[in-house]
Structure formats: C-alpha cells, structure tokens
Amino acid sequence: MPDTTYDIPHTVLAVDIGGTRFRVALFDGEGRRLVVSEGDTSHSGGRKWMLERVRERARALLEQTGYRVGGCGISFGGPVDFQRQRVTSIHSPGWKNFSFAKWVGTNLNLPCLLDNDANAGALGEFRYGAGRGTESLVYVTLSTGVGAGLILNGKTHRGKDGLAGELGHIPISDSGITCSCGAAGCLESLCSGRAIAERAKALGWLPSHGSTYGHAMACPYSGEQSEGITAKEIMQAASEGDTTAARVVSEAARWLARGLLTVVRILNPDKIVLGGGLTLAGQVLLAPLQQCLAELASPTIGYSTAIVVAELGTYSSLYGAAALALDLMKLQPLTRLPRQ
Amino acid sequence: MPDTTYDIPHTVLAVDIGGTRFRVALFDGEGRRLVVSEGDTSHSGGRKWMLERVRERARALLEQTGYRVGGCGISFGGPVDFQRQRVTSIHSPGWKNFSFAKWVGTNLNLPCLLDNDANAGALGEFRYGAGRGTESLVYVTLSTGVGAGLILNGKTHRGKDGLAGELGHIPISDSGITCSCGAAGCLESLCSGRAIAERAKALGWLPSHGSTYGHAMACPYSGEQSEGITAKEIMQAASEGDTTAARVVSEAARWLARGLLTVVRILNPDKIVLGGGLTLAGQVLLAPLQQCLAELASPTIGYSTAIVVAELGTYSSLYGAAALALDLMKLQPLTRLPRQ
Numbered sequence: 001m002p003d004t005t006y007d008i009p010h011t012v013l014a015v016d017i018g019g020t021r022f023r024v025a026l027f028d029g030e031g032r033r034l035v036v037s038e039g040d041t042s043h044s045g046g047r048k049w050m051l052e053r054v055r056e057r058a059r060a061l062l063e064q065t066g067y068r069v070g071g072c073g074i075s076f077g078g079p080v081d082f083q084r085q086r087v088t089s090i091h092s093p094g095w096k097n098f099s100f101a102k103w104v105g106t107n108l109n110l111p112c113l114l115d116n117d118a119n120a121g122a123l124g125e126f127r128y129g130a131g132r133g134t135e136s137l138v139y140v141t142l143s144t145g146v147g148a149g150l151i152l153n154g155k156t157h158r159g160k161d162g163l164a165g166e167l168g169h170i171p172i173s174d175s176g177i178t179c180s181c182g183a184a185g186c187l188e189s190l191c192s193g194r195a196i197a198e199r200a201k202a203l204g205w206l207p208s209h210g211s212t213y214g215h216a217m218a219c220p221y222s223g224e225q226s227e228g229i230t231a232k233e234i235m236q237a238a239s240e241g242d243t244t245a246a247r248v249v250s251e252a253a254r255w256l257a258r259g260l261l262t263v264v265r266i267l268n269p270d271k272i273v274l275g276g277g278l279t280l281a282g283q284v285l286l287a288p289l290q291q292c293l294a295e296l297a298s299p300t301i302g303y304s305t306a307i308v309v310a311e312l313g314t315y316s317s318l319y320g321a322a323a324l325a326l327d328l329m330k331l332q333p334l335t336r337l338p339r340q
Numbered sequence: 341m342p343d344t345t346y347d348i349p350h351t352v353l354a355v356d357i358g359g360t361r362f363r364v365a366l367f368d369g370e371g372r373r374l375v376v377s378e379g380d381t382s383h384s385g386g387r388k389w390m391l392e393r394v395r396e397r398a399r400a401l402l403e404q405t406g407y408r409v410g411g412c413g414i415s416f417g418g419p420v421d422f423q424r425q426r427v428t429s430i431h432s433p434g435w436k437n438f439s440f441a442k443w444v445g446t447n448l449n450l451p452c453l454l455d456n457d458a459n460a461g462a463l464g465e466f467r468y469g470a471g472r473g474t475e476s477l478v479y480v481t482l483s484t485g486v487g488a489g490l491i492l493n494g495k496t497h498r499g500k501d502g503l504a505g506e507l508g509h510i511p512i513s514d515s516g517i518t519c520s521c522g523a524a525g526c527l528e529s530l531c532s533g534r535a536i537a538e539r540a541k542a543l544g545w546l547p548s549h550g551s552t553y554g555h556a557m558a559c560p561y562s563g564e565q566s567e568g569i570t571a572k573e574i575m576q577a578a579s580e581g582d583t584t585a586a587r588v589v590s591e592a593a594r595w596l597a598r599g600l601l602t603v604v605r606i607l608n609p610d611k612i613v614l615g616g617g618l619t620l621a622g623q624v625l626l627a628p629l630q631q632c633l634a635e636l637a638s639p640t641i642g643y644s645t646a647i648v649v650a651e652l653g654t655y656s657s658l659y660g661a662a663a664l665a666l667d668l669m670k671l672q673p674l675t676r677l678p679r680q
Contacts, residue, residue, distance in 0.1 A: 090640070136500070148606070152492050159608025160476070161644050166605040171598045171636050172512070183638035258511045265506040266488070266606055268499025296511050298523035300430070304501050 011067035012325035013058055013110060016075040016318040017041070017050065018117065019144060020277075023315075024057040026065055027322035031128040036318070037061060047094030055107050062108070072104045072112040073324030075120030075317035082162055085114050113324040117141065118165050119156050120320030121310070122149025125273045127323045129311035134270035138263050139316065140167060142256070142278035145180065146188040152267070168192065172258055190255040193231035193278055196248055200234050205244045207233050235281035250288045257292035264305045275310035351407035352665035353450060355394055356415040356658040357381070358457065359484060360617075362390065363655075364397040366405055367662035371468045376658070377401060387434030395447050402448070412444045412452040413664030415460030415657035422502055425454050453664040457481065458505055459496050460660030461650070462489025465613045467663045469651035474610035478603050479656065480507060481616035482596070485520065486528040492607070508532065512598055530595040533571035533618055536588055540574050545584045547573050575621035590628045597632035604645045615650035 010029035016022065018041060025036035037057040042049055062069055078089035085101040104112035115123070122131075122139035131137040131151065139149045146168035150157040157164050168188030169181050179186035180194070189195050207229070237245035260272055278285060286309070293307070310316050350369035356362065358381060365376035377397045382389055402409055418429035425441040444452035455463070462471075462479035471477040471491065479489045486508035490497040497504050508528030509521050519526035520534070529535050547569070577585035600612055618625060626649070633647070650656045 136497075150607075152497060153495065155493065157476075157492060157607070159645075160610050161608055161642070163641065163643055164606065164608040166608070166641060169638060169641055170602040170605045172602075174514075179638075181638040181640045183636065183641075186638075262510040262512075262602060263606065265510045266504065266603065267490075267497070268501055268504040268506070270500050296523065298509060298519075298521040298526075300521045301503065301506060301509055301523075302501070303503055305499075 011065065011069045012322055012329070013061065013069055013072040013108070014075075014318050014321035014325060015054055015058070015072065015104075016077075016117070016120070016315075016321055017054075018075075018077045018317070021314070022050065022053065023318050024054060024061060025318055025322070026061050026067070026069065027319075027325075028067075029326060031319060031322055031326070033315075033319070033322075034065070034067075035061060043092075046092070047098065051103065051107075058108050069110065071325040071329045072108060072110040073120075073321035073326075073328070074100055074104070074112060074114040075117045075321040075324075076100065076114060077117045077317075080114055080116040080119075080162070082115055082119075082158055085112075087114075111328055113328040115156070115320070115324055116147075116149075117317040118147040118149035119158070120149070120318075120324065121275050121316035122151050122165075122273075122320065123156060123323045124312055124316040124318065124320030125275070125310055126151045128319045129316060130273045130308050131271055136267070136269040137271045137273055138165075138167075138267060138269050139273045139275055139310070140260070140263075141276035142192065142274060143276035144193050146192045146259070148263070150267070150269075152269075167259060167263065170259065170262060172255065172262070187255060187259045191252040191259070196231040196234055196252050196278075197229045199251065200245065200248045201229050203244055203248065205229070205234070205237075205242075205248065207237065208242065231278060232281070235278075235284050239281075239284040249285060253285060253288035254292045257289055257296055260289075260307060261293060261296050264303050265301075268303055269305055272305060272307045273310050273316075274307065275312075275314075275316045277314065279309050280314070351405065351409045352662055352669070353398055353401065353409055353412040353448070354415075354658050354661035354665060355398070355412065355444075356417075356457070356460070356655075356661055357390065357394075358415075358417045358657070361654075362393065363658050364394060364401060365658055365662070366401050366407070366409065367659075367665075368407075369666060371659060371662055371666070373655075373659070373662075374405070374407075375401060383432075387432070387438065391443065391447075398448050409450065411665040411669045412448060412450040413460075413661035413666075413668070414440055414444070414452060414454040415457045415661040415664075416440065416454060417457045417657075420454055420456040420459075420502070422455055422459075422498055425452075427454075451668055453668040455496070455660070455664055456487075456489075457657045458487040458489035459498070460489070460658075460664065461615050461656035462491050462505075462613075462660065463496060463663045464652055464656040464658065464660030465615070465650055466491045468659045469656060470613045470648050471611055476607070476609040477611045477613055478505075478507075478607060478609050479613045479615055479650070480600070480603075482532065482614060482618035483616035484533050486532045486599070488603075490607070490609075492609075507599060507603065510599065510602060512595065512602070527595060527599045531592040531599070536571040536574055536592050536618075537569045539591065540585065540588045541569050543584055543588065545569070545574070545577075545582075545588065547577065548582065571618060572621070575618075575624050579621075579624040589625060593625060593628035594632045597629055597636055600629075600647060601633060601636050604643050608643055609645055612645060612647045613650050613656075614647065615652075615654075615656045617654065619649050620654075 023038040026034040086099040089095040101112040148165035148167035173185040179189040363378040366374040426439040429435040441452040488505040488507035513525040519529040
C-alpha cells in the first residue's frame with residue numbers, strides 16, 4: 001500500500017539524545033538522512049539545557065526545509081517507559097518521568113514516538129543498516145555500559161516490563177565485581193568501556209609516552225574513563241603492542257564473547273549487530289572477540305548467526321528514531337495527519 | 341471464525357517420544373485429553389521398535405474412537421528440523437534425517453506436524469497450561485539435560501538454524517567441566533539431572549540406608565544417573581537432611597538461577613515455566629532456586645516475569661503435540677481436509 005494513498009508527508013524529524021552527543025536531523029520517507037545538526041551533550045546542563053538545544057535546532061531545521069515534516073522520533077540514552085512514552089531515567093537529574101513525546105507535541109507541534117537508544121539502534125540497523133533483510137536481530141551497544149535491543153519476527157521485543165535487552169546485566173561471572181546496577185558479576189562490569197578503564201587502572205596501567213590521540217572528552221566514548229584513563233587510550237595502546245593493555249582488551253573480549261554466545265544460544269537470531277563507541281576501535285577488539293567465540297564454540301552445536309559491526313556507525317539510534325517517526329505516521333495517517 | 345465453518349474435525353492424535361516414556365493420545369479441539377496410551381521407551385529397540393509401538397497404539401486409538409481424527413502432532417525428544425519436518429538427531433541411532441511427519445502420512449493417513457520436545461512443551465503450556473493468557477513465555481525443561489522452548493508474541497521462536505532455546509548450552513561457567521555437547525562450562529553441565537548425579541559422585545556421595553524409592557528406571561528422570569546414582573535419589577536425600585546431597589542441589593539451584601535470570605534479562609518474558617522430571621522434586625529444588633534468584637537480584641533493575649512450575653506436569657509436550665496438530669488443521673482446512 002503506497003504511502004501516497006493517505007498523502008503521508010515524506011519527511012520526519014529524528015532526535016538522538018546520547019551521553020556524549022546529541023543530534024537533530026531530518027529524514028525522508030525512505031530513511032535517507034537529509035540533514036543533521038549535532039553537538040556535545042552537557043551533563044551539568046541537565047534536562048532544561050538539553051531541551052532548549054533540541055527545540056532551537058529542530059525549529060531551525062523545520063524552518064529551513066521546503067518539505068512538510070509529519071512526525072518526530074526520539075532515541076533517548078537511558079531507560080524509557082515506551083507504553084507511557086516517557087523517560088524513566090533515575091540516573092540523570094531532571095529526566096525522571098518526563099513525557100518527552102508530549103513535550104515535542106507542545107513545542108514542535110509534531111506527533112512523536114520515543115524509545116531508548118538500544119531499541120532505536122536495533123530498529124535503525126534493522127531497517128536501514130546491517131540488519132536489512134533479516135527477520136530477527138540483536139543490536140548490542142558497547143560504550144560506557146552494555147545494552148541491547150531486540151528485533152524478533154520484524155518487531156521490537158520490549159518484554160513484560162520493557163526490560164528486554166538488558167544484556168549488560170546478565171549474571172555472567174563469579175568475579176564479585178559490583179556493577180553500576182548494584183548486582184555482582186554483570187556482563188557490563190566486565191566488558192563495558194567503564195569496566196575496561198577500571199580493569200586497566202586496577203592493573204596499574206598508565207598511558208605511556210606522549211599520546212597521539214586527543215583529549216578524552218572529544219572522543220565518542222569519552223564516558224568510559226576511570227580517573228583519567230579511557231577505554232579509547234587502552235584500545236589504542238593495545239593496538240600499539242602494550243601487553244597490559246592488550247591483556248585488558250583480551251579479557252573484555254572473552255567476556256563479551258560469552259555474552260554474545262549466550263544470545264546466540266537463547267535466540268539464534270539472524271544477526272547480532274555490534275554498535276556503540278567501543279566498536280570504533282576496530283580489529284583490536286574484534287580480532288580477540290572472534291578468537292574467543294571460536295574457542296567457546298561447541299563441536300556439536302553450530303550456528304549461522306552472523307556477528308557484524310553496525311553499518312550506521314554511531315548513527316544507528318538516529319536512524320532508528322527516524323524509523324519510529326515513520327512508523328508512527330503509518331499508524332495514524334488519517335486522524336493526526338488529515339488529507340490536505 | 342468458528343472451526344465449524346470448514347467442518348474441521350475436532351479430534352487430533354498427539355504423539356510424545358521422550359527419553360524414558362512415549363505417549364500416544366487423542367485430544368479434542370479445545371485441547372482436552374480424551375485418552376492416552378503410554379509406555380517405557382526402549383533405548384535398545386531403536387527407531388524400528390519405537391515406530392512399531394506408535395503405529396500399533398495409534399491405530400488402536402483411531403479404531404476405538406467414534407470421532408473423526410483430522411491430524412497428528414508429534415513431540416520428539418531430540419533435535420528436529422522443523423522446516424524439513426524431520427528428526428535430525430545425531431544421538432539416537434536410526435533417527436537421523438528421519439521424516440517422521442511423512443511416516444505418519446503413510447502409516448496413519450493423517451497430516452502431521454513435528455517439533456522438538458522443548459518447543460512442544462512451550463506450546464503446550466502456552467496454550468493449555470501455566471502460560472494461558474500470556475504473550476511470551478520461556479519453557480525450561482530440566483531433566484537429563486536442560487533445554488528451552490520460546491513463545492514470543494504468541495508464536496514459537498525457532499531462530500535462524502532452529503537452535504533458539506539451547507539454554508543448556510549457554511557458556512555460564514569457568515568450571516572447565518565438559519558438557520555432552522563437547523564445549524566447556526555449559527549450563528547443562530552444572531544443573532541438569534546428569535550434572536547433579538555426577539557432582540554427587542565426585543563428592544563421594546552414596547545413597548545411605550535402605551532406599552524408600554523404587555528403582556531408577558521406573559522414575560520419570562531415570563536417565564539422570566551416574567554409575568547408579570540418580571538425581572532423584574539425591575533430591576530425596578537432600579529433602580531428608582543429607583548435607584552433601586543438599587549441597588549438590590543447592591549448587592545446581594544457584595547455576596539454574598543464573599540461567600533463568602539471564603533469560604529474564606535478555607527477554608523479560610511474561611513467564612518462565614519450569615518443566616521436566618527434576619521439577620517433580622518440588623521444594624527441595626525450588627526453595628534454593630528462589631533464594632538464589634533473590635540473592636542475584638539487582639537493587640535497581642527489577643522484573644515481574646513470573647517463574648512457575650509447569651501446570652501440565654510431564655504432559656506439557658504431549659499437549660503441545662496436540663496444539664501442533666490443531667494448528668496444522670487450521671492452516672489447511674480446505675485443501676487437506678475437504679468439506680464432507
């Protein structure tokens with residue numbers, strides 16, 4: 001059924017609020033990015049600061065384009081109550097129970113659909129990235145923390161409490177390391193950017209010689225630091241032959257391999273798509289990951305689930321936000337968007 | 341849409357081939373068991389022996405009933421290629437690549453649908469047991485091995501290679517214990533009936549005083565033995581205060597809790613339904629399981645996934661086989677079952 005039947009406008013607004021970057025963009029009906037406006041997230045600014053930036057940039061885009069924009073999708077880097085369409089974050093001050101979709105209706109005059117960044121990333125890769133043509137995929141985001149979004153039989157699987165995909169908090173180890181969630185032995189406490197930085201620090205690792213990479217706060221995974229040490233620095237050092245750094249990355253890769261094989265065993269999806277800042281490190285992480293996956297393999301139970309890197313890079317969630325908006329418009333073509 | 345529109349017969353044949361018992365039964369269109377004929381599985385008899393028993397008992401039921409029987413469902417206790425409708429078992433001699441559904445067509449003149457016992461158990465509990473009214477459930481079968489069947493958004497989720505639900509083979513431990521699958525550290529190698537028996541043996545445990553329970557081969561989880569020790573004996577001893585037996589059960593419960601919490605974190609299903617022979621032990625296993633689940637809980641990430649015991653007991657898979665047959669009849673009411 002062609003969209004034109006209902007005169008659905010072919011342009012949507014997509015908003016991605018991440019821990020280090022935020023983005024406001026326009027996409028066409030086929031999920032092509034027309035224009036993006038982005039900046040660094042200010043943690044001290046809180047909700048008010050963030051919303052002012054979003055409103056400002058969104059209004060500029062809406063005024064500049066000659067297209068009629070029909071809806072908005074938001075990817076939020078924190079817990080979201082999808083049913084109630086509001087942020088449930090207990091970590092970031094000011095965001096708790098905030099009805100973000102309603103705010104978009106009031107401030108930008110657009111119908112809006114909100115989801116968390118892992119689900120949005122999964123949808124983005126499924127619709128426009130590495131997951132095109134699959135029926136099921138698990139998108140795993142590796143950055144400060146570890147999360148996942150699930151697309152099963154073509155649809156986002158959210159679970160009973162909206163807590164499906166909490167891959168970072170599977171109880172995978174007896175290590176006793178306490179996770180940010182308060183439990184012990186979570187996957188996230190062993191292979192996230194934060195975990196990598198803390199492990200290096202525990203081993204007494206320090207960045208050697210004059211660093212060739214910029215200051216941590218400018219990198220896409222700047223949140224992953226422990227008293228000045230960042231996961232990016234450790235990845236870089238590992239790739240340059242630093243044995244301690246290589247050990248830290250190798251240990252993290254082993255835990256990650258166990259986590260991914262767990263997903264394969266339970267869901268056997270068409271694909272697992274790896275996204276998030278840590279994947280930008282490339283082969284220094286991916287090579288030991290593949291090696292560990294091979295070592296953990298069973299000689300009698302195979303699988304053809306492909307484990308690949310996100311095609312949309314750090315934009316998976318933004319594309320997912322666009323897909324949310326386009327899906328919303330298809331759901332309510334006549335009531336909210338009457339024929340002109 | 342009422343079934344009567346197509347004059348669909350309201351009775352189906354259900355077959356359950358398990359490692360210790362086999363069952364042939366008639367069910368009505370609402371999934372009520374009309375009659376069941378069952379016996380012990382002979383391992384030495386192989387496929388030929390088994391098929392003769394099924395044909396014999398099925399024909400007797402089909403002759404005895406006054407209802408018209410319209411289809412057949414089979415639950416098979418081993419790997420099944422659902423797409424090709426054949427057994428793929430590499431463990432049991434004679435079953436490899438056997439087209440069981442085709443055999444039913446030839447020998448019993450009924451359209452037939454075949455699935456493995458974990459998927460059938462999940463479908464049985466979903467449709468007629470503890471999962472009624474849910475949208476998603478994970479059925480976990482705890483017997484000689486550990487397996488799972490997934491119902492997501494009302495449908496069986498099989499995965500890319502038909503290997504979804506291989507919960508017994510998630511890499512959960514550094515124990516180094518080699519699993520029956522050949523890999524190390526699988527969940528099954530730590531909390532299956534076989535693992536419980538082997539752990540007790542490793543601790544030098546022997547059944548004390550004159551046993552009050554019958555010979556292992558008559559119990560529903562008789563396969564779970566290690567040189568004469570059975571999981572049933574250990575469960576019984578634990579419930580009678582044997583400290584070594586209690587330790588073995590407690591250790592297994594802890595691993596199982598980790599496996600179930602992993603399922604909760606990844607899928608957050610409406611329910612997890614525990615089936616299989618081990619659950620017949622009741623509170624001696626379930627009490628430490630609940631305690632371990634509470635200990636592993638995160639103070640910040642909750643869940644309302646209910647973890648319950650199968651309502652259909654050891655008949656979950658048989659009911660699932662009936663559901664398979666009824667689903668098949670709805671799929672092909674006019675082509676294969678013409679209006680009379």
